[in-house]
Amino acid sequence: MPEKIVIIGAGQAGAQAVQSLRAEGFGGGITLIGEESWPPYQRPPLSKAYLLGQFERPRLFLKPDSFYAEAGCELRLNARARAIHRAERLVEMESGPSIAYDKLLLATGTRVRKLTCPGAELPGVHYLRGIDDVDALQAVFQSGARLAVVGGGYIGLEVAAVAAKRGLDVTVFEAMDRLMARAVSPQLSAFYAAEHAKAGVKLMLRTGVEAIQGTDRVEGIRAGGTVYPADIVLVGIGVLANDDLARVAGLGCEDGIIVDKNARTGDAHIWAAGDCTRHVGHEGHAIRLECVQNAIDQAKHAALAMVGRPKDYSEVPWFWSDQYDLKLQIAGLARPTDMIVQRGDPANRKFAVFHLRDGAVAAVEAVNAAPEYMIGKKLVAEGRRIAPERLADLSVPMKQMAA
Ligand code: FAD
Numbered sequence: 001m002p003e004k005i006v007i008i009g010a011g012q013a014g015a016q017a018v019q020s021l022r023a024e025g026f027g028g029g030i031t032l033i034g035e036e037s038w039p040p041y042q043r044p045p046l047s048k049a050y051l052l053g054q055f056e057r058p059r060l061f062l063k064p065d066s067f068y069a070e071a072g073c074e075l076r077l078n079a080r081a082r083a084i085h086r087a088e089r090l091v092e093m094e095s096g097p098s099i100a101y102d103k104l105l106l107a108t109g110t111r112v113r114k115l116t117c118p119g120a121e122l123p124g125v126h127y128l129r130g131i132d133d134v135d136a137l138q139a140v141f142q143s144g145a146r147l148a149v150v151g152g153g154y155i156g157l158e159v160a161a162v163a164a165k166r167g168l169d170v171t172v173f174e175a176m177d178r179l180m181a182r183a184v185s186p187q188l189s190a191f192y193a194a195e196h197a198k199a200g201v202k203l204m205l206r207t208g209v210e211a212i213q214g215t216d217r218v219e220g221i222r223a224g225g226t227v228y229p230a231d232i233v234l235v236g237i238g239v240l241a242n243d244d245l246a247r248v249a250g251l252g253c254e255d256g257i258i259v260d261k262n263a264r265t266g267d268a269h270i271w272a273a274g275d276c277t278r279h280v281g282h283e284g285h286a287i288r289l290e291c292v293q294n295a296i297d298q299a300k301h302a303a304l305a306m307v308g309r310p311k312d313y314s315e316v317p318w319f320w321s322d323q324y325d326l327k328l329q330i331a332g333l334a335r336p337t338d339m340i341v342q343r344g345d346p347a348n349r350k351f352a353v354f355h356l357r358d359g360a361v362a363a364v365e366a367v368n369a370a371p372e373y374m375i376g377k378k379l380v381a382e383g384r385r386i387a388p389e390r391l392a393d394l395s396v397p398m399k400q401m402a403a
Pocket residue numbers: 008009010011012013014033034035036042043044045046047079080081082107108109110128129130155242245273274275276289290291292293295318319320321322
């Protein structure tokens with residue numbers, strides 16, 4: 001009997017795994033199970049060009065419709081896996097018969113962290129994870145509407161930028177003392193705060209949200225003891241790993257399904273890839289990443305391991321964010337103790353911040369600075385040591401840094 005691989009989660013990692021399994025010559029059956037009604041799609045445009053109305057829905061889909069049939073992959077949509085029975089190697093479905101597997105890949109991604117304060121369930125409170133969320137938001141995204149964004153992270157700020165462009169009256173509430181505090185350096189936080197302020201976005205830092213107010217729907221938001229009127233609330237306060245299936249099945253989980261460098265879980269028949277995993281990253285410590293790069297690269301490594309040609313995964317993580325006409329690109333993982341080297345002037349809206357650790361380039365944050373990002377990523381991967389004065393010197397082209 002040919003082998004059967006079942007993939008739970010029809011998202012970025014799930015679709016990549018189908019493609020890679022076939023590319024690596026896997027000839028058995030593949031079933032891709034997705035609880036959403038959409039075939040696998042890319043999420044990044046959802047809070048950017050798609051929300052702005054400058055990105056057509058068909059372009060969101062990662063593969064043409066014909067891909068799955070041509071790849072001999074049974075794509076089951078609107079299908080939610082309820083449990084994994086490891087001894088029998090069965091996936092129990094929420095409805096319909098269980099599905100047998102020889103090998104299983106968990107690519108279940110994350111779900112949004114919900115606001116728990118009073119009023120959080122009122123109509124008019126939105127989240128942004130999938131196509132359906134954007135569609136619901138679009139319906140109320142009218143010029144002049146008062147939008148309260150809860151959370152000054154990537155998603156909240158990308159939505160704030162789109163909303164400002166579309167003429168909404170935007171206020172961002174952030175409990176920390178700076179924007180994107182979990183993800184970027186203080187230099188970047190300050191730069192983005194200034195850009196949002198320039199666009200007319202009101203920023204309320206160190207302001208935790210206490211309640212959403214309204215009778216039948218959102219009318220305001222109480223934060224830092226003050227009530228701010230609002231018509232729409234968009235919550236972007238992070239995500240939680242969808243690791244429940246794995247945990248209940250007895251697999252090791254710790255804010256994510258624990259996998260090794262070959263995306264393998266503690267069960268020799270089960271792998272996991274993407275946002276739902278915790279793996280030992282390129283710096284040698286356990287990490288859970290939430291980015292397209294990790295979903296794609298880890299799925300590729302899972303596929304290799306599933307066909308018996310394991311290769312260690314140690315790629316440098318990279319990420320991007322679009323806000324206004326600013327393209328932020330990040331490679332590597334910065335730490336607060338890193339030495340900061342700035343290259344270029346933020347006033348020109350084109351600059352980079354390098355993070356040096358023990359003299360070596362550990363991470364780069366580049367704003368509208370493609371060469372700094374591209375070459376910076378290479379320097380991070382190689383752990384290249386570069387003198388700070390040289391890195392900051394705009395008369396030395398980035399190409400020469402890599403030479
Ligand atoms: P997902 O793409 O989330 O796919 C997981 C799928 O599994 C989902 O469809 C889920 O419904 C399904 N599923 C879960 N449990 C079950 C079950 N029991 N049964 C059946 N199906 C199930 N990353 C970047 O690198 N750059 C960006 O600019 C960027 N922007 C983003 C903007 C937004 C609005 C969002 C939401 C994310 C963004 N990301 C960005 C993150 C990126 O989209 C994720 O890292 C990526 O989608 C992870 O892929 P994944 O396959 O692990 O999970």
